[in-house]
Amino acid sequence: MNRNLIVFAIAGICISGANANELTNFVKMDEKAIFIEGENIVEVPDVSDYSLARVYSTAEKAAAMSAVAVSADGTQYKADISEETLAVLEQAVQAMQAQGLDSSIFTTEPHDPTKPALPDDTFSSLKVIGSDNRVRVTNTTAKPHLYNGRIAVGCTGTLITKKHVLTAGHCISNGSGGWYKSLNFTAGQNGSYKPWGTTTWKNAVTTSGWHNNGDTNYDYALIILNSEPHGGHSGWGTYSGGTHSVTGYPGDKPTGTMWTDSGSTSAISNTRVCYTLDTAGGQSGSGIKDSGNYVRGIHTTGSTTRNCGTRMNSSVYNTVKGWITKYP
16 A cells, blocks of 8 residues: 555544544533623734744643633533643644645635525725735625625634634634624625625634633634525635735724735744734634635734734644534
8 A cells, every 4th residue: 555545544543533532522511601792892812922932742732722612602611632632633643744745635625605695785985014915805705705704793704614614713702711792704795795694603612722821822713603604615724835815804994895915924833824914903813825715724913023823734624623523
């Protein structure tokens, strides 16, 4: 058998075992959620170079990657990851990376929408680094922009299955144990035009590292919707460098309008990718998309010199896949 296939088979078994045993084992918590009411209230977290470059022990990583979830009725759940499970997962990933299989294996293909957009009967006329290079997206019902959407709390998200929205952890939680309530999702919004209406949410999941400790290296989340906005979703997978774009709903532009910027990106660690693309508050949670429009990261933070996001590495990819399995 081809050596690559052997490595792939072994790694797949290890990763599947880790997912089945712990990544999807959510246990109901006794405490009800503390909800924060209101729309357009998310604040972009402050981040330092020190926190971005932090080195974690296996125990610290296992604790941070453990997950917490909430239902719209306030019921909370948690799923703890052991050091042993994390070690197995990392060993499998390292074996695949050594064979150059990482980005080619950990990828989910896109799916075309099945529901047409409603007619448009409306009329509509961060951080910016240097000059503002963002361009408004005027046809939000065309691929790939129809997979982007506005989250009512004041963020952006991307459909990565028909009902699952990938976004930043700080778009669903304040990083201190509180949850945001306004998580309904409007796919392809263009000003007051909502091509598929607004879809309500039923569950949201993020890492313990973000939810309890505000750790920006674990700032990613998933929102599970009650129904499919339009039946389609973006492709997504692990980051491998190159030119990317960040497209979303900046708070410094007219409400509900979608804007984009593109350029080169670079990984500064296993958990973070940075760039000088122009963004603003409201674009938190936007997918960092490659030239093929596959999501390879999640935009989370910005400064006057560079903007950054969570890198979609193999561990993040498999963790999110586990969340999707638990909350279909």
